[in-house]
Amino acid sequence: EAGVVQSPRYKIIEKKQPVAFWCNPISGHNTLYWYLQNLGQGPELLIRYENEEAVDDSQLPKDRFSAERLKGVDSTLKIQPAELGDSAVYLCASSRDRHDNEQFFGPGTRLTVL
Amino acid sequence: AQSVTQPDIHITVSEGASLELRCNYSYGATPYLFWYVQSPGQGLQLLLKYFSGDTLVQGIKGFEAEFKRSQSSFNLRKPSVHWSDAAEYFCAAVDSWGKLQFGAGTQVVVTP
Numbered sequence: 001e002a003g004v005v006q007s008p009r010y011k012i013i014e015k016k017q018p019v020a021f022w023c024n025p026i027s028g029h030n031t032l033y034w035y036l037q038n039l040g041q042g043p044e045l046l047i048r049y050e051n052e053e054a055v056d057d058s059q060l061p062k063d064r065f066s067a068e069r070l071k072g073v074d075s076t077l078k079i080q081p082a083e084l085g086d087s088a089v090y091l092c093a094s095s096r097d098r099h100d101n102e103q104f105f106g107p108g109t110r111l112t113v114l
Numbered sequence: 115a116q117s118v119t120q121p122d123i124h125i126t127v128s129e130g131a132s133l134e135l136r137c138n139y140s141y142g143a144t145p146y147l148f149w150y151v152q153s154p155g156q157g158l159q160l161l162l163k164y165f166s167g168d169t170l171v172q173g174i175k176g177f178e179a180e181f182k183r184s185q186s187s188f189n190l191r192k193p194s195v196h197w198s199d200a201a202e203y204f205c206a207a208v209d210s211w212g213k214l215q216f217g218a219g220t221q222v223v224v225t226p
Contacts, residue, residue: 004157033214042118042204042216043158056213091157101146101165101208105157 002026004106006092012112018080021109024073025094032069033103034060034077035091043091049075050098079111087113116141116209120217127195128225135190135220137205145207147188148214149179153201161203164188175199200224 005024013019025032030051035043046065048056051072060067064083069075079086089110093103119138127133139145146165150158162173169181179190188205205217 006157009155040123040218042206042219044216045213048213056211093158098212101148101212101214102160102163103214105150105159107155107157110155 004092004094004104006090006106006109008109009107010110010112012114013082014114015084016081018078019082019111020076020078021090021092021111023075023077023092023106025075025092026104028096029094029104030072030097031095031100032075033093033095034067034075035093037089037091037108039088046077046090055098082111082113084113087111116145116207116215118205118207118215118217120203120205120220122220123218124221124223126223126225129197130194133190133192133195133199133222135203135205135222137188137190137217138186139188139205139207140186141207141209143210144181144183145209147179147181148206148208149173149177149188149190150204150206150216151175151201152204152219158204161190195222195224197224197226 032049034046037043047060049069067077089108091108092106095103117140148163149161152158162171202219204219
């Protein structure tokens with residue numbers, strides 16, 4: 001069984017540029033999560049999807065961050081424009097459904113904003 | 115506020131020695147508890163989880179954890195570490211809103 005796939009693995013951009021991250025969850029997993037992991041810290045939830053619906057986006061900075069999961073499968077997280085403080089690892093995770101507390105994580109995208 | 119605390123930021127252990135990583139939680143009721151491991155450049159891998167029942171939980175890679183309600187703790191242990199156990203370890207809990215909340219992590223260094 002393929003795990004959670006994320007791309008790109010690494011991204012370097014200049015500040016004020018846009019950037020997008022892609023995630024494909026484990027097949028059959030209805031719930032998808034995006035996390036932000038700053039250096040030396042644990043991941044923090046940005047947004048959670050149940051199928052195509054964003055059910056928890058309270059931690060997503062909506063002035064510059066957006067996400068979508070149009071067909072309830074893969075998802076894209078976008079930052080526009082990026083700031084220096086956005087440098088971090090962006091992790092995607094999935095679970096079978098909202099009642100399943102076991103989440104499976106992708107390898108993450110390491111973003112560096114110069 | 116609900117929180118997960120890992121008191122040790124960094125631990126150095128000799129190969130073959132035992133390892134114990136501490137985790138404390140602050141929740142009104144007993145949450146679901148997890149330990150994850152993250153190797154450099156990798157995502158998080160679940161080592162073990164506790165939902166209810168037996169308070170000593172066995173996981174993968176020879177790890178175990180013990181839930182102690184009286185101490186609000188869920189410490190991770192391994193009797194004999196291998197060089198491949200060098201990684202960052204995260205304790206996590208599902209809060210009352212179903213959100214997975216992580217501790218800050220403990221970096222484990224294994225020396226020859």
